[in-house]
Amino acid sequence: MRFHFPLYSSSSFSLFSDFTSISSLPLIFSSSYFSTFISMAPAFEPLSPPHQEAEPQTATPHHADTVNNFGNDGQVVSKSKVTVVGSGNWGSVAAKLIASNTLKLNSFHDEVRMWVFEETLQTGEKLTDVINKTNENVKYLPGIKLGKNVIADPDLENAVKDANMLVFVTPHQFMEGICNRLVGKVRGDVEAISLIKGMEVKMEGPCMISNLISEQLGINCSVLMGANIANEIAVEKFSEATVGYRDNREIAEQWVKLFSTPYFMVTPVQDVEGVELCGTLKNVVAIAAGFVDGLEMGNNTKAAIMRIGLREMRAFSKLLFSSVRDSTFFESCGVADVITTCCKSTYISRPYI
Numbered sequence: 001m002r003f004h005f006p007l008y009s010s011s012s013f014s015l016f017s018d019f020t021s022i023s024s025l026p027l028i029f030s031s032s033y034f035s036t037f038i039s040m041a042p043a044f045e046p047l048s049p050p051h052q053e054a055e056p057q058t059a060t061p062h063h064a065d066t067v068n069n070f071g072n073d074g075q076v077v078s079k080s081k082v083t084v085v086g087s088g089n090w091g092s093v094a095a096k097l098i099a100s101n102t103l104k105l106n107s108f109h110d111e112v113r114m115w116v117f118e119e120t121l122q123t124g125e126k127l128t129d130v131i132n133k134t135n136e137n138v139k140y141l142p143g144i145k146l147g148k149n150v151i152a153d154p155d156l157e158n159a160v161k162d163a164n165m166l167v168f169v170t171p172h173q174f175m176e177g178i179c180n181r182l183v184g185k186v187r188g189d190v191e192a193i194s195l196i197k198g199m200e201v202k203m204e205g206p207c208m209i210s211n212l213i214s215e216q217l218g219i220n221c222s223v224l225m226g227a228n229i230a231n232e233i234a235v236e237k238f239s240e241a242t243v244g245y246r247d248n249r250e251i252a253e254q255w256v257k258l259f260s261t262p263y264f265m266v267t268p269v270q271d272v273e274g275v276e277l278c279g280t281l282k283n284v285v286a287i288a289a290g291f292v293d294g295l296e297m298g299n300n301t302k303a304a305i306m307r308i309g310l311r312e313m314r315a316f317s318k319l320l321f322s323s324v325r326d327s328t329f330f331e332s333c334g335v336a337d338v339i340t341t342c343c344k345s346t347y348i349s350r351p352y353i
């Protein structure tokens with residue numbers, strides 16, 4: 001008998017390939033599939049969140065060559081420059097969201113730079129040229145205008161050099177290489193945020209992507225996760241997201257301002273690891289949900305998988321980082337992302353997968 005298992009998550013593949021020993025169905029269906037992760041890290045102690053230097057309490061990340069303009073009240077406004085590192089399906093939608101806000105908000109430069117991993121299209125044209133000509137990412141987000149203030153740039157170093165707000169949104173497996181290329185190339189005062197769902201797994205244990213960015217580049221990194229199927233947000237259907245920040249609430253508010261629109265509601269929580277682990281681990285639960293669908297086991301079983309999965313996500317997260325908060329699992333990054341990823345059936349039909 002052959003089963004068709006819908007694959008509900010592209011990034012789960014990479015998570016599972018890191019944990020090949022959990023690929024057997026009975027183990028997934030046991031009530032503690034995360035226990036296999038735990039056994040992968042011998043004598044594993046809960047990690048402390050990465051240490052951050054006390055940050056300056058400024059409303060806007062400050063920078064040396066700030067352009068000063070005058071706001072409506074005559075006060076000098078310093079403008080932040082934003083670069084999006086990544087231009088796939090979610091990267092393009094993130095650039096669109098951000099670009100609609102930088103045009104409206106005085107505290108940001110209008111222009112949003114988007115680093116594109118250059119590709120030659122079937123027409124022989126470069127993807128970057130086509131994005132800049134048509135204002136559309138014809139490969140990863142066809143049919144959606146990004147905003148004329150989105151500038152595609154195939155040169156990574158050039159794309160980041162003036163930015164003081166960096167948005168990382170590539171598949172996680174490319175991040176180590178990208179960070180290596182960026183060492184010494186970003187501004188010292190830059191703030192980063194990661195929209196990447198996934199983690200690096202090394203012999204010494206798991207490494208969160210925000211931590212990889214912080215450690216390799218020596219910068220603070222927040223995260224944004226949630227029930228966020230990019231194609232739905234691209235056509236402006238309502239959704240929520242969660243920003244996980246470390247110590248500085250004002251930095252979090254700056255990110256909330258940059259991403260929020262009437263159809264994209266962003267809530268800050270002070271729990272980087274909890275938010276990021278939710279975005280990563282929900283993909284494991286989604287694989288199990290796909291198996292339930294493939295085996296035609298019904299909605300009750302699928303709901304049980306989601307409930308037990310969410311509980312195990314919480315237990316596993318707290319085992320890794322004792323600082324993780326229970327309440328984070330009730331935010332968009334937690335229960336809502338489990339539901340959306342376990343239920344989605346259309347988004348996998350992205351043409352290039």
Ligand SMILES: NC(=O)C1=CN([C@@H]2O[C@H](COP(=O)(O)OP(=O)(O)OC[C@H]3O[C@@H](n4cnc5c(N)ncnc54)[C@H](O)[C@@H]3O)[C@@H](O)[C@H]2O)C=CC1
Pocket residue numbers: 011086087088089090091092116117118119140169170171172174195196197198228229230231347
């Ligand atoms: N697509 C979605 O609905 C959502 C995705 N995410 C997360 O966002 C991140 C990015 O996902 P997508 O934008 O969907 O990616 P995607 O699968 O649409 O695009 C892949 C991107 O990787 C680039 N790429 C290919 N080879 C590369 C290399 N060697 N080095 C660097 N880049 C390379 C491609 O040019 C393309 O821009 C992932 O971590 C994903 O989990 C999070 C929420 C929603």
Ligand SMILES: O=C(CO)COP(=O)(O)O
Pocket residue numbers: 008009010011012197226227228229230283337340341
């Ligand atoms: O996270 C998603 C929806 O919230 C989709 O992203 P993945 O690529 O991780 O499946």
